Amino acid sequence: MNTSLTNEKRFALRKKQPTPKQNLKRRKLSQKIAFGFFWLMGLIAIAVLFWIVGYVLAKGASSINLEFLTTRPAGGFDGEGGISTTIVTTIYLVLFTIVIAAPLGVGAGIYFVEYANEAQNHNKFVRWLIKTARTGVEILAGVPSIIFGLFGFAVFVSYMKLGFSLLSAGLSGACMVLPVIIRTTEEALLAVPDSYRQASLGLGATKWQTVTGVILPTALPGIVTGIVLSVGRIISETAVFWVTLGGSYRLPQNLMSSGRTLALHVYMLATETRAFDKALGTSAILIIIIILLNLAINITSRRFQKRLSGK
Amino acid sequence: MVITSLEEKKPNKSKIIARNFDLFYGDFQALKDINVTMPQNSITAIIGPSGCGKSTFLRSINRMNELIPSVKTSGEILMDGEDIYTQDVVELRKTVGMVFQRPNPFPKSIFDNVAYGPRAHGLKNKNILEELVEKSLTDAALWDEVKDDLHKSGLALSGGQQQRLCIARALAVEPQVILMDEPASALDPIATLKIEELIQNLKKEYTIVIVTHNMQQAARASDYTMVFNMYPDRSGYIVEYGETSQIFTNPREKTTEDYISGRFG
Amino acid sequence: MPRETLDTKLSQIKDEIYLLGSMVEQSVLDSVDTLRTRDMKEAKRVYDEDNIINEKRYALENAIIILLATQQPFARDLRLLSAMLLVVNELERMADYAKGIAKINFKIGDSNIAIPVRDFQKMAEQGVSMLHRGLSAFIEQNPNQAAAIPQEDTIVDDLYNKIYRATIEQAIANPEIIDQANNILWIAHNLERFADRVTNICERTIFITTGELMEMGSSDDENGIEFE
Structure with missing residues (x-):
């Protein structure tokens, strides 16, 4: 406080200040403006989102029917056929990737949270190793997916001679989602x-x-949420599988088979054929799957909250 | 004298003895030369200003401090004459139960909460488990309130009930000593008094050590009181240890006097 | 200091106890003075004003109990407040002796018994002096000062014995005055008990400072009958 002020001066200064009541109108007005601004921003964001989803669903709906879902793609410039094999390939790939990534990721997450602290008692090298691994996970989580694709192509496809196959794609996909699973496990x-x-x-x-x-x-429930998130990531990924899974629209016979996921199919239909309506139809299916997945996440995380609060 | 006949008969077998006990967090000495003897079937309260090592000392008695990797100790803490720092830690914690500041039941049913400890120690027989759960909940003065809701989540209980559930959970492993770290600080006054009464009943079977910030609570609920303070280098030491009746009416040390009469610092 | 509320209240109560003490002192000196002047109106005033002292004592007791309940003092504060409860009780009883003396003054009425006014005054002055210093020692919590006071009780005891013997001799020589002699003895007794009670206050002073409860001085007739 400024003690050099005389009481009179202080009184005069005080008088010049607006009283809280005079202020009230202006403060309320600025509150209203701010509130309106954020409301508008939120509205625009939601509108854009609905526009995209709505556009894809509306445009894609026309090409979706039972036949579309149950026939295999026939290839060609017109994108003949349906998407049956791509759905199956997607499921195969998701299962295979998760089977590899989930135990690794969850195990690593448990180690980092529950056991790594004890490493303080270990020697310097172990401590350095843990620190490096932690940093590695952080960095990997931020790496663009095409880098994982290139890595998978170089190591699994070429060097290990696994070719364009479910195996190569699954391993690459596992590398991609591993940081996601580790981090969500850690957080949980x-x-x-x-x-x-x-x-x-x-x-x-x-x-x-x-x-x-x-x-x-x-x-x-938190860990499951992380795994479901990874499933979403695998379903919607194109770049990685473009360079590791090949693009065959035939049904994969074994792990060494090439294949085509839904997302990859959308990409190929859009870039290599004239069947833009079928690309949109496939996209609509993709979007529906993603929405269902997110619902599943919501339900599990709500159950997680419930469990913690005991209600 | 007339006065002595008014006092409760005090037990005299010593249960826990600390001898020249020091504790370090890395280079920082948190406890300095702790020497104290706690009698069996008694309630010992630990009071003192914040950060003076009360909880640290409490957690030394079941080696909970070892969860912090940099902890080092010297000297000894004896239980029934045996150095607890040479015992197996899992075995020790079965003997020395602990109740924490905030009620922390697991997100499991009431039954599973109480049965957790015995199950961890290998008890599988359902009948024995049920018996043990009922006994523990009864001893923790909770049985009547929950006997029809044993399958309900422990987290659905009120704060005071949760804390009694945690006490029941600790009793279920049949310990000899129960450590309580400010067990009532998160509870309302009535729930607090219930816990205090419960502690009085528990001392018939157990030896209880309780850290509290509430001096009235220490005065109400304990037989012996240990007053902690810290040196200028922030390491904790025992200022005075004695019968609660003496500490709160006629402390020997000026520091105790200042602390309990609220004129500290 | 984190206990300003308690400390402020404590010093207020201490002031009030001082005040009560001086009221008691005044009333015993006044009561003995009425023996000299034989002013019955004045004796009536002393007798009546005991009520004020009683009221003050209850007000103090109430204040102390409220402080015990609301501030929950420990250690020295607890000893001080519990000792205060006892001391205000002692002061009230001491005032009752003054009231008793005033009452006896009416009883003596216009009978022509010789009242040993000079010795009574000496006893009263000695008692009041002891009370004054005893209460100071209590309020200032000075155990050394308090420890010295009970010894002075012998001065009062000697005066009591002196009056007792003289009065008994008078009564033997002149059995008609035996009732009045009895009254004289009661006055002496009251003044003797007055001084005895100072010892109790001194004991409390020691208790506050050391926490020890102990008997002091040579109170030989703790069970004496009181005339009130």
């Missing part, structure tokens, strides 16, 4: 209150019993 584990760990250990449970008995069950 970090959201488990530390007091659960302490309570469990305090009861004489071992670390492993604590992880399996309390921590994982509590974090499971």
Whole structure:
């Protein structure tokens, strides 16, 4: 406080200030303007979103019918046929990728959150290794997917001679979603209150019993959310699979078969054929799948919240 | 004298003894030369200003401090004459239960919460488990309130009930010592008094050590009081230890006097 | 200081106890003075004003209990407040002795018994002096000062014995005045008890500062009958 002010001066200064009541109108007005502005921004964002989804669904709807879903693509300049094999390939690829990525990612996440702290007691090299791995995950999460594609092409397709195949694509896809799964697992584990760990250990449970008995069950919905997110990522990915999965529209016979996912099919229809309506139809199917996936995430995370609050 | 006959008969077998106990977090010494003897079947309250090592000392008794990787200790803490730092830590924590500041039931059913500890120690028989759960909940003065809702989530209970559930969970592993870290600080006054009464009943079977910021609580609920303070280098030490009746009416040390009469610092 | 509220209230209560003490002192000096002047109106005033002292005592007791309940003091504060409860009680009882003396003054009425006014005054002055210093020691929590006071009780005891013997001798020589002699003895007794009670205040002073409860001085007739 400025103590050099005389009381009179202070009184005069005070008089010049607007009273809170005079201020009230202006403060309320600025509140209204700000509120209106953000409301408008939100409205525009939602409108754009609905426009895109609506456009694709509306335009694509005309080409969607049972035949479209159940016949295989016939190729050609006109994009003959349906999308049956691409749906199946997508499912194959998702399953294969998740089977590889989920145990790795969840395991790594558990290690980073539950066990890596104990590494402080280890030697410098182990500590450095853990730190590097952490940083690596951070960086990988931000890498554009085409880089994973190039890596997969160079290593799996060419160097390991796995060719354009479900195997190459699955391994590359796993590399791509691994950081996502690790990070969501970490977040889910970090959201488990530390007091659960302490309570469990305090009861004489071992670390492993604590992880399996309390921590994982509590974090499971969060971890599942991460895996479902990865599924979405695989379904909508084109760049990686463009350079690792090939583009055959035949049904894959084994892991070494080439194939074509829905997203890849959209890309190919749009760039290599004149069947733009079929590209939109396939897109509509993709969008519907993604929406369903997001609903699933919402439901699991809501259950997660419920579980933590006990309601 | 007439006065002595008014006092409760005090037990005299010592349960926990700390001898020249020091604790370090890295280079920082958090506890300095702790020497204290806690009698069996008694309630010992630990009071003192924030950051003086009360909880650290409490967590030394079941080696919870070891969750922090940089912790080092010297000296010894004996339980029934045996150094707890040479025992197996999992075995020790079965003997020394702990109740935390905030009620922390697992997101499981009431039954599974209480059965968690015994199950972790390998108890599988359903009948024995049920018996144990009922006994623990009864001892924790919660059975009557939850006996029809054992399948309900422990998190659906009120704060005071949750804390009693946590006490039941600790009792279920049949410990000898129960450590409580400000067990009532998150509860309303009535729930607090319930917990305090419960503690009084529990001391018949257990030895209880309780950290509290609430001096009235220490005065109400304990037999012995340990007053912690810290040196200028922030390491904690015991200022005074004695019967609660003496500490709160006629402390020997000026620091205790200042602290409990609220004229500290 | 984090306990300003408690400290402020405590010092207010201390002031009030001082005030109560001086009222008690005044009333015992006045009551003895009426023995000299035989002014019955004045004696009536002393007798009536005991009510004011009683009221003050209850007000103080109430204030102390409220402070105990609301501030929940520990250690020295707790000892001080519980000692204050006892001290205001002692002061009230001491005022009752003054009231008793005033009452006896009516009873003596216009009988012509010789009242040993000089010795009564000495006893009263000694008692008041002890109370004054005893109460100061209590309020200032000075155990050394408090420890010295109970010894002075012997001065009062000696005066009491002196009056007792003289009065008994008079009564033996002249059995008709035995009722009045009895009244004289009661006055002496009241003044003797007055001084005894200072010892209790001094004991409380020691209790506040050391936490020890102990018997002080040579109160030989703790069970004496009181005339009120």
